[in-house]
Amino acid sequence: MPFDGVVAKCIVQELTAELAGGRIDKVLQPESDEIVLAVRAHNKNRRLLLSASPRYPRIHLTETVRENPPVPPAFCMLLRKHLTRGRIVSFEFNDFERIIGLNIEAVSELGDYSSKKLIIEIMGRHSNIILLNDAGKILDSIKHVDSDISSVREVMPARQYMPPPSQDKLSPSGLDMIKLTEFLDSSGKSIERFLLDNIKGFSPLLCREVCWRADIDGQRRAAGLSDRERISLSEALCSVIEEIRNDAYRPAVYYEDEQHQVPHDFHCLDIKQFVFREQFDSISQVLDKFYDSRDKAERLRTKKADLYKVLSNSIDRCAKKLAIQQDALREAADREKLRLYGELITANIYVIPKNTKNVQLMNYYSESGEYVEVPLDPDLTPQANAQFYFRKYAKAKSTYINTSRQLEQTQSELDYLESVLQMLDNCTSLQEIDEVRQELVDQGYMAQKRRRHDKKDPAATKPFHYRSSDGFDILVGKNNIQNDRLTLRTARSADIWLHTKAVPGSHVIIRRNGRDIPDRTIEEAAVIAAWHSKARMSSNVQVDYTMVKNVSKPNGSKPGMVIYTNYKTAVVTPDQLLVERLRA
Structure with missing residues (x-):
């Protein structure tokens, strides 16, 4: 930095x-x-x-x-x-x-x-x-530095303070260009590194700025410049030094793109190499903005990382469980064959010879009357073999019924966890992350953190708010608890509800307010729904929409899980510029 x-x-x-x-x-x-x-x-x-x-x-x-x-x-x-x-x-x-x-x-x-x-x-x-x-x-x-940490300079109570060793560099206050040029001729370093190692107070950013103003690649060897390039470098360096000496400050935060999301750099001088900037009246405002944004972004990443780990582990567990249940269903899929074997043995019990390993029996359920080879245990009587197959059939049938129900529950849990993961991706504030954390706590995926008794619960965050080109309010849930509240409490029965088809995403509501909703607004809301979903980076995303009265929540279902009927489907491509333009 x-x-x-x-x-x-x-x-x-x-x-x-x-x-x-x-x-x-x-x-x-x-x-x-x-x-x-x-x-x-x-x-x-x-x-x-x-x-x-x-x-x-x-x-x-x-x-x-x-x-x-x-x-x-x-x-x-x-x-x-x-x-x-x-x-x-x-x-x-x-x-x-x-x-x-x-x-x-x-x-x-x-x-x-x-x-x-x-x-x-x-x-x-x-x-x-x-x-x-x-x-x-x-x-x-605030930090103790004893002799075990540094043999050169201790920072401990009762010691005499010694400042760090001074840098053996040239000061911008009285920079001797002739002396600097002599160093340049004998240097085997890159230009940027040469400037950094020889001028006090210069950061890599300022070294790059000098090279940018001189229109020279800063990674080139300092000693390999032509006379013309040396003049350009000298003029660029002099312009920066002049600004420093004259206190010609233009404090600004610099960004890599025009969205101005996360700051890339800052300085008190005019850094011309950057196009996108935010100017401030003071360097303190710049530092506050830059480091506060960086700190917020880092804390968001740190807080999200804990939840990502919980969700990733839970999703992996569910996926493995689902695979085991699917294998069990495939094994139980042959249960009718077991019942058939038992019935064919019973029907032919007096004609089946003892101590045989298999027998050809006519399948009287088949119209063509073909024969079926039935494996037998030679150590068992025909009747015992029939009972063996009936027991295996009963067990396979029970397995199929129970596993089908369990698989449905596991798939529902997996869908829920992926929806929470999508909501976590969309979180832009610490409070939004805390709400996702609390949802995972409430659902038993995380333990409740110990809290100070005097700390009050913050007010719940509000849904994202957009306004369509036709003037209709569009609300988007930020997490599954909010999705439920938005769809089942806030929205009215005649409002329009939207959600990506078979893809985790937010609930989206178009407020009707007694008016007919035009197709353009529905399409814009569908784009917003696609943007706030796992399909954000996809194209031709299917988004279902229906009236809120057609949406219901099954008893015992997890937050955000609903069923809906009488719906239509729009096919849209997420558009970040449109979403940002419609932000209310």
């Missing part, structure tokens, strides 16, 4: 303007590696986030309200003791190093003043948040 030295310079300038002189009212620690300072500055309440996350280390103002643990961690309690009611005097930042210090005038419980420094080191998995006293000794840190 490009929280490089240039972004660090930009954020320090912003925090100085926004928070210098501010009072620290609260200290919170929502995560094991994150601190939030509630600061009152310039008659505003602000939240300053400091994160030592190995993946997303950063510091910025945030609007995101994070949930805090019921018992504050020890480091949080220490910070509260030393920093609460203290004032932020200034922010320290040195020559594009990603080490930022907060100089704080602290106030003890007795009203005594002392100087404290809170340092955040933004260094990937080695990131840390460290509290120092006025003598530069470490009071504590």
Whole structure:
């Protein structure tokens, strides 16, 4: 992620303007590696986030309200003791190093003043948040680094703080192009790698940007450039350096496509290589947007992963069970032959010789009267052989009846689990995932998580809402519980219900409101139903539709399972652009 030295310079300038002189009212620690300072500055309440996350280390103002643990961690309690009611005097930042210090005038419980420094080191998995006293000794840190972890630099209470070794690179503040060119001539590295290794504060993103502006492949060897290419590279680098020196910031989040779904990159400079961007007034807004979106996407993936595992295991179990039951049915399919053998032996019991292994008997059920070869157990009498076949027939018949019923139940369970899997695929928020989890808990597939007694149940999520080109409201269930509620409670009998034929998907309702529903609206609703189904990536998807009064739920059936009659079928192809255009 490009929280490089240039972004660090930009954020320090912003925090100085926004928070210098501010009072620290609260200290919170929502995560094991994150601190939030509630600061009152310039008659505003602000939240300053400091994160030592190995993946997303950063510091910025945030609007995101994070949930805090019921018992504050020890480091949080220490910070509260030393920093609460203290004032932020200034922010320290040195020559594009990603080490930022907060100089704080602290106030003890007795009203005594002392100087404290809170340092955040933004260094990937080695990131840390460290509290120092006025003598530069470490009071504590959010991560302890002892001699077993690092023989070079310990970060432990009571140790004197030593900053990480300075990078042996050229500073953008006083970049010597002649010296840089000398390095370039002798380098065997790629251009991007050369820039990254030789200029302080540059991230891979900025190195790619320089190459993009110079119209040069950044993976080429730095020493192999022509004179013209060297001039282009020098001019591109100078343009970036000039923007840094002049604080020519244009904070933005960058995307790979125009849908702006998950951010791809961010920076405080104008990154021209990206077409799709979202501009912001401050770098904190950019960082909040970028990391909040990334964090949300990651938490969605993590939460979904647990449920995917449960569903995958349950679906595999059902599929194996179904295969066993189908094999049992195939074996029981010959049951009538067993009954026939028993009856033919009984009809010919006095003409069948003893101690024979098989016998040819006429099948009197057949119009042609052909003979059937009947296997026998030579150790049994003809009557005992007949009873053997009748017993096997009775057992096979019972197996067929019971297994048929079990197979129907297993197939129904498999259909249900695949529908839940489809609903999980469509989840776009943590609450929607929690509702799917609760459904699996209610159906006995997962254990109920222990919950805090003071935590209230959130309000149920609402169905997706679309509006057809003709002005009709179209509602789409987000999970099976919601599907039942939408179809059986919310919808009126004259509304139109839609669902993909024989494919897991959401229930879709067109609200009639006393009007005739035109074919165009039905077709658009069918496209929406296909999009919210397992057939999303298919073409020519069959979607059944009927009036809600023709839809019913069998007793004892699982959530989302219904039967319907008097339906018609539309054939459509899912269209993402149409679905997005009709979103209400």
